[in-house]
Amino acid sequence: MMLSDKVTVIYGAGGAIGSTVARAFAREGARLFLTGRDLAPVEAVAKEVAAAGASAEAAGVDALDEQALDKHLQSVINKAGRVDISFNAVGIPDTDILGVPLVGLHVEQFTLPIASYTTSYFLTARLAARHMIPKGSGVIMTVTALHSRAGIPLVGGYGPAMAAKEALTRDLSAELAPHGIRVVGLRPQAMPETNTIKEAFEPRAQVSGVSWEEWQRLLASRSHPRRLMRLEELANVAAFMASDKASGMTGTTVNLTMGSLDD
Ligand SMILES: NC(=O)c1ccc[n+]([C@@H]2O[C@H](COP(=O)([O-])OP(=O)(O)OC[C@H]3O[C@@H](n4cnc5c(N)ncnc54)[C@H](OP(=O)(O)O)[C@@H]3O)[C@@H](O)[C@H]2O)c1
Numbered sequence: 001m002m003l004s005d006k007v008t009v010i011y012g013a014g015g016a017i018g019s020t021v022a023r024a025f026a027r028e029g030a031r032l033f034l035t036g037r038d039l040a041p042v043e044a045v046a047k048e049v050a051a052a053g054a055s056a057e058a059a060g061v062d063a064l065d066e067q068a069l070d071k072h073l074q075s076v077i078n079k080a081g082r083v084d085i086s087f088n089a090v091g092i093p094d095t096d097i098l099g100v101p102l103v104g105l106h107v108e109q110f111t112l113p114i115a116s117y118t119t120s121y122f123l124t125a126r127l128a129a130r131h132m133i134p135k136g137s138g139v140i141m142t143v144t145a146l147h148s149r150a151g152i153p154l155v156g157g158y159g160p161a162m163a164a165k166e167a168l169t170r171d172l173s174a175e176l177a178p179h180g181i182r183v184v185g186l187r188p189q190a191m192p193e194t195n196t197i198k199e200a201f202e203p204r205a206q207v208s209g210v211s212w213e214e215w216q217r218l219l220a221s222r223s224h225p226r227r228l229m230r231l232e233e234l235a236n237v238a239a240f241m242a243s244d245k246a247s248g249m250t251g252t253t254v255n256l257t258m259g260s261l262d263d
Contacts, residue, residue, distance in 0.1 A: 001029035002243035008085040009033045009076060011063040011124050014041025016194035016231060017143055018089035022046075024235035025242065026054035030085070033076045035061035063090045063120040073127050082135055085242050086128035088142040090120045091196060097156050099203025105156050113161040121165050125183070129176050136180040139242050140172060144187045144253060146261045154204050162187075166253045173251030184241050185253035189229035189260055192216050224259030 003025055010025075012018040013034035019041075022034055026049035036042040039060035046058035057079075061072045076083055097113045125140045132138030147155055148162035166185055173183035190197045192212075201215060210218070220227050234256060240246055241254060255263055 001027075002239055002245060003085070004029035006030045006084040006242070007033070007076065007080040007082055008087065008242070009035065009073065009083055009124075009128070010087045010089060011035050011061070011120070012088065012090035013045055013058075014038060015089055015091055016191070016196055017091070017188075017234065018087075019045045020231040020235040021087060021089060021238045022056070023049055024232075024239045025085075025087075026052065026056065028239050028243070030054070030242075031080060032056040033059070033072075033080075035059045035063070035072060037062050063088065063124060064116065066123055069123055069127055073131065077131060083128055083131050083138065085139045085141065086124055087238070087242070088121050088124045090117075091143075092116050094158075094196060094200035095203060097158055098200055099154050099207070100156060101154060102156065110157040113157045114164060117161040118164045118168065121168055125168070125172055129172070129179075129181060132181050133176070133179045138181045140176070140181060140183045141238065141242060142169065142185050144185055146187060146189065146257050148187065148253075149261055154207060169253055170251050177250050182246070182250035184246070184249055186234060186238055186241065186256055187253045187261075188234045188256040189223060189258055190219060191229045191231050191234070192219070193228075193231060219260075222260045223257070227258075229256065229258060 008025055008030040010018050010022050013022050014036035022032055022045050026032060034042045034046050034056055043058040046056040049056045059072055061068050121142050128140050144162040144165050147159040148166045169183050169185040176183055
């Protein structure tokens with residue numbers, strides 16, 4: 001198994017990506033500490049992977065609350081002695097931030113995703129790094145989207161937020177890699193099997209005049225294999241990137257857009 005006994009904290013573990021990554025990491029032997037703002041969905045994931053034989057604990061932790069994050073990671077260190085992998089899969093509801101043309105967007109709505117995504121990633125990465133540096137090893141990971149590198153209408157501050165997270169991945173790596181810590185992002189293609197993408201499509205549906213089915217076909221047609229990305233595929237790459245087999249990867253974001261976005 002690629003992640004045997006790797007002490008792993010996942011933030012946003014009740015979500016589509018966080019929960020799928022948790023299942024993949026569990027299959028690879030990771031010792032999981034799953035967190036999310038609401039405890040119930042995180043508990044359900046922890047119970048599921050524990051029933052399959054993995055080690056998993058759930059906790060309600062707001063990934064924008066510095067003190068709550070600190071307290072939780074300290075409890076992980078007290079139990080497990082270290083943190084090997086920190087994975088930030090936090091996502092804020094897209095319906096709150098999408099669908100308004102930039103010329104009509106209020107500044108608060110514009111800055112909401114930029115502040116939320118970058119602050120949460122900064123807080124969880126900084127905290128993990130503080131515990132990883134004395135051990136001389138660790139992996140810090142997060143998720144972005146192709147909006148970081150493509151011009152897409154009606155997404156407000158989401159694109160700048162994703163671009164900022166990818167810049168932070170590079171900067172964290174530049175400072176932390178000399179301490180043996182790798183920092184790697186994942187940039188998946190939109191996965192319409194998730195509620196996130198269905199909800200994100202709604203505000204744009206009326207404006208674009210394209211149906212849900214047509215839009216999925218369009219998305220697939222832009223990829224080289226002419227199909228949609230699957231959560232499972234993202235999670236498999238995440239497990240590999242978190243493992244020592246990816247020791248040569250740091251300071252980068254893996255392009256998982258299947259050709260939709262050129263490097
Ligand atoms: N789904 C896709 O196809 C796709 C593709 C590319 C990129 N992404 C990006 O990947 C990220 C995750 O996507 P997803 O589809 O997994 O979203 P999701 O299903 O909505 O999951 C996001 C999770 O983050 C949690 N969360 C939100 N704010 C939090 C906070 N302050 N503290 C702790 N947890 C918090 C949510 O919990 P609550 O429900 O309790 O708020 C939810 O469980 C997002 O940035 C998204 O834009 C997604």
